[in-house]
Amino acid sequence: MTDADQATYEHTADTGQPTSNARLAILILLGAEIMFFAGLIGTFLVFRLGSVTWPPPSQADVRLPIGVTGINTIVLLFSGYTMIRVLLSARKDSQKELRRWLLVTGVLGVIFLVVQGSEWVRLVHHGFTLSSGVYGSIFYVLIGCHALHVLVAVVWELSVFAKALGGCYSIDRHVGVEICAIYWTFVVVLWPILYVMVYLV
Amino acid sequence: MNDHANESHDHHHEESFVSKYIFSLDHKMIGKQFLIYGLIMFIVGGGLALLFRWQLAWPDKPLPIIGVSQEYLDEGEVVSGADKMWEKWGEDDEENWFERTMHAGIIGPEFYNALFTMHATIMVFFVVVPLLVGAFGNFLIPLMIGTRDMAFPVLNMLSFWTSVLGAVIMMAGFLVPGGHAAAGWTGYAPLSSVPDFTGVYWGQNLWCIALIVMGVSSLMGSINYITTVINMRAPGMTYFRLPLVIWSLFIVAILLLLAFPVVASALALLLFDRMAGTSFFAAAGGGEPLLWQHLFWFFGHPEVYILILPGMGLASEMISVFSRKPIFGYKSMVWAMISIAFLSWVVWGHHMFQSGMNPALSMGFMTTTMLIAVPSAIKTFNWLGTLFRGSIRYTVPMLHSLAFVSMFVIGGLSGIYMANSPVDIHIHDTYYIVAHIHYVVFGGSVFALFGAIFYWFPKMFGRHMNATLGKIHFWLSFLAFNGVFFPMHILGVAGHRRRIHNPLDTDLRGPGGMEIQGINEFITICAFILGAAQIIMLVNVFWSMYKGRVAEQNPWHANTLEWQAPTPVPHGNFDQIPHVYHGPYEYSVPGADADWIPQTQADGEPSHGEPIPAGATAD
Numbered sequence: 064m065t066d067a068d069q070a071t072y073e074h075t076a077d078t079g080q081p082t083s084n085a086r087l088a089i090l091i092l093l094g095a096e097i098m099f100f101a102g103l104i105g106t107f108l109v110f111r112l113g114s115v116t117w118p119p120p121s122q123a124d125v126r127l128p129i130g131v132t133g134i135n136t137i138v139l140l141f142s143g144y145t146m147i148r149v150l151l152s153a154r155k156d157s158q159k160e161l162r163r164w165l166l167v168t169g170v171l172g173v174i175f176l177v178v179q180g181s182e183w184v185r186l187v188h189h190g191f192t193l194s195s196g197v198y199g200s201i202f203y204v205l206i207g208c209h210a211l212h213v214l215v216a217v218v219w220e221l222s223v224f225a226k227a228l229g230g231c232y233s234i235d236r237h238v239g240v241e242i243c244a245i246y247w248t249f250v251v252v253l254w255p256i257l258y259v260m261v262y263l264v
Numbered sequence: 265m266n267d268h269a270n271e272s273h274d275h276h277h278e279e280s281f282v283s284k285y286i287f288s289l290d291h292k293m294i295g296k297q298f299l300i301y302g303l304i305m306f307i308v309g310g311g312l313a314l315l316f317r318w319q320l321a322w323p324d325k326p327l328p329i330i331g332v333s334q335e336y337l338d339e340g341e342v343v344s345g346a347d348k349m350w351e352k353w354g355e356d357d358e359e360n361w362f363e364r365t366m367h368a369g370i371i372g373p374e375f376y377n378a379l380f381t382m383h384a385t386i387m388v389f390f391v392v393v394p395l396l397v398g399a400f401g402n403f404l405i406p407l408m409i410g411t412r413d414m415a416f417p418v419l420n421m422l423s424f425w426t427s428v429l430g431a432v433i434m435m436a437g438f439l440v441p442g443g444h445a446a447a448g449w450t451g452y453a454p455l456s457s458v459p460d461f462t463g464v465y466w467g468q469n470l471w472c473i474a475l476i477v478m479g480v481s482s483l484m485g486s487i488n489y490i491t492t493v494i495n496m497r498a499p500g501m502t503y504f505r506l507p508l509v510i511w512s513l514f515i516v517a518i519l520l521l522l523a524f525p526v527v528a529s530a531l532a533l534l535l536f537d538r539m540a541g542t543s544f545f546a547a548a549g550g551g552e553p554l555l556w557q558h559l560f561w562f563f564g565h566p567e568v569y570i571l572i573l574p575g576m577g578l579a580s581e582m583i584s585v586f587s588r589k590p591i592f593g594y595k596s597m598v599w600a601m602i603s604i605a606f607l608s609w610v611v612w613g614h615h616m617f618q619s620g621m622n623p624a625l626s627m628g629f630m631t632t633t634m635l636i637a638v639p640s641a642i643k644t645f646n647w648l649g650t651l652f653r654g655s656i657r658y659t660v661p662m663l664h665s666l667a668f669v670s671m672f673v674i675g676g677l678s679g680i681y682m683a684n685s686p687v688d689i690h691i692h693d694t695y696y697i698v699a700h701i702h703y704v705v706f707g708g709s710v711f712a713l714f715g716a717i718f719y720w721f722p723k724m725f726g727r728h729m730n731a732t733l734g735k736i737h738f739w740l741s742f743l744a745f746n747g748v749f750f751p752m753h754i755l756g757v758a759g760h761r762r763r764i765h766n767p768l769d770t771d772l773r774g775p776g777g778m779e780i781q782g783i784n785e786f787i788t789i790c791a792f793i794l795g796a797a798q799i800i801m802l803v804n805v806f807w808s809m810y811k812g813r814v815a816e817q818n819p820w821h822a823n824t825l826e827w828q829a830p831t832p833v834p835h836g837n838f839d840q841i842p843h844v845y846h847g848p849y850e851y852s853v854p855g856a857d858a859d860w861i862p863q864t865q866a867d868g869e870p871s872h873g874e875p876i877p878a879g880a881t882a883d
Contacts (some may be wrong), residue, residue, distance in 0.1 A: 084415045084491050091487045095525045102529030102559055106544065109555055119550050194541035197550035204536060204544075 089242040093249050096212075100253060103205050107260065110197050122198040125191050127262050128182045135178045136258050139213075142171035143251035150244050156234035158227070165224040168247070172217040179210050202261060209250070209257055216250045219243050287425075289417035292833055294424050295403030296724060299717070301424075302395035303802065305431060309386035314795050316379040319371040321781075321788035323766040331369020361439065373765040374463060377446035380763055382438070384449030385471065388571065389478050390431050392705060395713055396574035397482070397520070398427065401489055401513045403724060407826035407833065408507050410498025410842045415491040419484050426481035434474035437467045445471035448763060450564070453545035453556035457537040469538060472531045479524040479531075489517035498825070500844035504598070505863070507824050507848040508591065511598050512577025515605045519566045519573075527563035530556060554619055561612035569608045571705050572672075573601060575712035576643060579665040582719050583647055585822045586662035587654025588859050590849040592646045600639035600646075607636050617685045618692045626685040633683035640676050644669065655852070655859075659820075660734035664715025667742050671707025675700055678753065693763075696756025702749045714738070714801065721808065722815030726832035729808040733800055740797035747790030751783045821860045824848050828864050 111117055118125055145168040152160035183203075193203045223243045226232065232240055288294060318327055326332045329346070336347040350368050353360045365375040402420065406413055414420045437444040444467040447456035451471070459465050493514045497506075506514075534556070536542040543549025545556050584591045591597060613621060613629030647669050656662065678700040682688050691697065714737075721729045758780055760772055772780050818827040823846070829837050842864045850861040 082495075084495050087491045087495060088416065088487050091490050091521060092483075095483055095487075095521050098522045099525035099529050102526040102562075106529070106533065106555060106559070109552055109558075110550070113552065114550070121550070193536070194543070194549075197543050197552075200536065200542035200544055200549070200551070204533065204542065 083238055085238050085242050089245050096249060103208060107201050107205055110201055118198045119196060121196050129262050131178065131182060132258060132262055135175055136255060138171055139175045139251055139254050142168050143248060145171060146244050146247045149240065153232055153237040153240045158230065162227050165227055169217060169220050169224055172213060172220060176210065176213055176217065205257065205261060209253060212250050216247050220247060287421055289421050290835060291402045291406050291414045291420060294420050295399050297424055298394050298398030298402060301428065302391050302399055305386055305390040309383055309391050310795055310798065312379050312383040314791060315371060316376055317788040317791045319376055320767055321785040323768050324370055326369035365443065374443055374446065376765045378444040381445050381448050388449060389475065392571045392709055394427060396709060397513065397516055400574060400578065400716060404509060404826065405489060405492055405513060407829060407837055408510050408824050409493060409496065409501055410825045410844060411496040412836045414488050415496055416488050420488050423481050423484035426477060426484065430474045430477035430481060433470055433477060437470040440466040443467050450560055453553045457534055457545040459538060469535060472535045476528050476531050479528040482520045482524055486517035486521040489513060498842050498844050504595065505844055505847050508580040508597055509577035512573045512601055515601050516570050516573050519570050519605055523563045523566035526559060530559035557616050557619055561615045565612045566608045569604055571709050575668060575709035578716040579668045579712045582661045582665040582715055583650050584849045584851065585820050586657045586659055587651050588851045589650055589654040590851055592649030594847065594849060596642055597646055600642040603639045604636060607632060611636065614683055617688045630683055630685050634680065637680055644673055660731055660738060661715040661719035663738045664711045668708055668712040671703050671711060675703030675707055678703065691756050693761060694756035695752040695760045695762055698762050699749050699752035699756060707745060722819050723826055723831060723833065725809050726815055727808055727812030728815050729804050729812055733804040737797055737800040737804065741794060744790045744794035744797060748787050748794055751787055755780060755783055823850060823860055823862050825863055828862055
C-alpha cells in the first residue's frame with residue numbers, strides 16, 4: 064500500500080460521508096429533472112428557431128399574458144427567498160420562525176398556481192388550446208410540466224409545514240426541510256428561464 | 265460510517281413470506297427477483313423472435329404444430345388437430361385473439377410488425393436492463409463495496425415492483441383491439457404518432473405508458489445505485505479499488521439517470537400527439553417529425569452503452585479471476601468506460617445519416633462515433649493483455665467471457681462500417697444493422713450475462729450450477745448464435761431490408777447472383793437451435809437452485825468482497841463491515857503465499873489460506 068492509498072483510507076475511515084444520503088439523492092433526482100426539461104426546452108427551441116415568425120402565422124393573434132405572469136414570476140422568486148429564510152430558521156432551531164416562513168412560502172406557491180391556472184382558463188376561452196398547432200402544443204406542455212412540478216413542490220412543502228407544526232424538526236434533525244428546500248429552489252430557478260423563453264423572447 | 269446499518273442488523277428477526285419473498289427490502293432478494301423476472305421476459309422476447317423468424321424463412325406458410333396442414337390450406341380438408349382448432353376459431357374471428365393475429369397459424373403483416381417491435385422492446389427494456397443492471401446491480405453493489413444494503417431499501421423494492429407494473433402494461437398491449445405497437449422499437453414519428461398509419465390504437469399508447477413507467481423504475485434504481493456507491497463504500501474502499509463491474513454499474517446508473525428523462529419527455533409528447541390533438545410530430549400543425557428521432561436517439565445511444573457496459577464489467581471480473589492475473593491496465597479500463605459514457609452523448613446523429621440531415625453535421629457525428637473505437641479498443645487490448653500468459657481456467661463463466669470478448673470485437677468492427685456515413689447509406693436499415701446490434705447485445709451482453717449467472721450463482725443461491733450442462737449450453741448457444749447472426753451480414757450487404765414481412769416479395773440476389781432465401785432458412789434453423797439451447801440454461805438454473813452441489817464460501821478463489829461474506833449471504837451481508845486494503849485484482853502476486861490476496865487481507869497478515877468449508881459459517 065502506498066502512502067497516498069493510506070491517506071485516502073484514513074480519510075474515508077475518519078470523516079465519513081461528505082453529505083447525507085437523502086441530500087445526495089435529491090441532487091441526483093434534480094439531474095434527471097434537468098434532463099427532462101432539457102428535452103422539452105430542446106423541443107421548444109427546435110420550433111422557435113425553426114420558424115420564420117413566432118408565434119406561427121396561424122396563431123399570430125394569440126397574446127400571452129406577459130404582465131400578469133411577470134408579476135407571478137416575482138411572486139415565485141420571492142417564495143425562493145422565503146424558502147431561504149425557512150432553511151436559516153431550521154438551522155438556528157427557531158421553531159416559530161420556521162413555521163411562519165414555511166406558511167408564507169406555501170401560500171406564495173399556491174398563489175402562483177392559482178394565477179397560472181386562471182390565466183390558462185382565460186387563454187382556453189380565447190380559443191387557444193393544446194391543439195392550436197405547435198404553438199399551443201409546446202406552450203401548454205412545457206408550462207404545464209413546470210406547473211405540475213410546482214404542484215408537487217407545494218404539496219411536499221405543506222406536508223413539511225404540517226410536520227413542523229407537530230414539532231418534528233430540531234437543529235440536528237431537519238434533513239426533511241433541507242431536501243424540500245432543494246427541490247423548491249429547483250422549481251423556482253427553472254421558472255424565470257421558461258418565462259423569458261416562452262413569454263418574452 | 266454505517267452506524268445505522270450496524271445496529272439494525274445485529275438482531276435476527278423472523279420475516280413473513282410476503283416480506284421475505286415478495287415485498288422484500290433486502291438487496292439480494294430484489295436482485296434475485298429481477299433475475300427471475302428478466303429470465304421470464306427473456307423467454308417471451310425470444311419466443312416472439314422465433315415466430316417472425318419462421319415467417320422470414322418460410323413466408324406465409326403455417327407455423328409448425330399450431331398451424332393448419334397443407335391439405336387444409338389447399339382443399340379445406342380437415343386432417344389434423346390444428347385444422348380442427350382453427351376451423352372452430354374461425355367462427356368467432358373478432359373475439360378470438362389467435363384468429364385476429366395469425367389466422368390458420370400464418371403470421372399476417374400486422375402481427376409481424378408487432379412481433380419485431382415487441383421483440384426489440386422487450387429485449388432492450390425488459391430483459392437486458394433488468395438482468396444486467398437490475399439483478400446484478402442490486403446483488404453485487406452492496407456486497408462488492410462492503411456495505412449491508414442499498415442506501416434506500418424501500419425505494420429499491422418500489423423500483424422492482426414499478427418495473428413489474430411496466431411489464432404488465434407492456435404485455436397488456438398484446439391483448440387490446442388493434443394489436444400491439446407496430447412502429448418498431450424506435451417508434452419513429454409519424455408512423456407512431458398517427459394511429460391510422462399502423463392501424464394500432466391502444467397498443468402504441470400502452471407502449472408509451474409502459475416505457476414511461478419503466479423510466480420511473482430505472483430512475484429510482486439509479487438514484488439508489490449512485491448514492492450507495494458514493495456514500496456507502498466500506499472503509500478503505502477507494503474509488504480506484506472498486507471492482508470494474510461496480511464502476512460499470514455506477515457509470516450505467518448515471519447514464520440511465522440522465523438519458524431516460526429525455527425519452528420520457530419524447531414519449532409524453534408522442535402520447536399527447538396521439539391522444540390530445542397536439543402537433544409536435546405532425547407537419548400539418550407546424551410540427552417536426554424529425555424531432556422524434558433526435559430526442560429518441562439522444563436517449564437511444566446512451567441506452568446501447570447502458571446495455572453493453574455492465575457486460576464489460578462482468579466479463580472483466582471473470583477474465584481476471586480465471587486468468588489468475590490482475591486485470592491489465594485497471595485505471596485505463598475505468599477511464600475507457602468513462603470516455604465511452606461521455607462520448608455516447610454526442611454520437612446520436614449516426615442513427616440519422618439517412619434522415620436528410622445536413623451532411624456537414626453527418627461528418628461531425630461520424631467523427632465522434634469513430635472516436636468511440638478508441639476506448640473500446642483499449643478495453644479489448646486490456647482483456648487480451650489480461651489473458652496473455654495467464655493460467656487460464658476454462659470454466660463455464662470463462663468460456664462465456666471469452667465469447668463476450670470475441671463477439672464484442674466482431675460487433676464493434678461492423679459498427680465502424682456503419683459509423684461511416686457513405687457506407688451507412690448502403691447498409692442502413694438492412695440486416696447488416698441487425699447483425700451488428702445482435703453481435704454487441706446478444707454476443708456481448710448476453711454471453712457476459714450467462715457467464716455472470718454461472719459465476720455468481722454459488723453466492724446467490726448457495727449452490728453450484730451444473731458445469732456439464734453449462735458447457736453444452738455454451739457450445740450450442742455459441743455455434744447457433746454465430747449461425748443466426750453471421751449470415752445476416754451477407755444478407756445486409758445484399759440489400760435485404762429489415763422489418764419486411766415477406767422477403768420473397770423483393771427479388772434479391774446475394775454475391776454472385778446467389779439465391780439468398782436459403783440463407784434466411786439457415787438462419788431460422790439456427791435460431792430454433794439457439795432457442796432450444798436456452799431451455800438447457802433454464803433447466804440448469806432452476807434445477808441447481810434446489811439440487812445443485814452445495815457451494816463453499818469462495819469457490820473461485822476470488823479477491824472481491826462478496827466472496828468474503830458467508831454463503832448463503834445472511835441478512836446484513838457481513839458479520840462485521842470489512843476493511844479494504846487492496847485493489848480487487850491482486851492475483852499471482854510475486855512472493856505471496858497464495859495466488860490470490862483478498863481485498864480484506866492486511867499487509868503482512870498471513871494468507872487467508874484455504875477457503876472456509878461450506879456450511880461452517882452458514883446461518
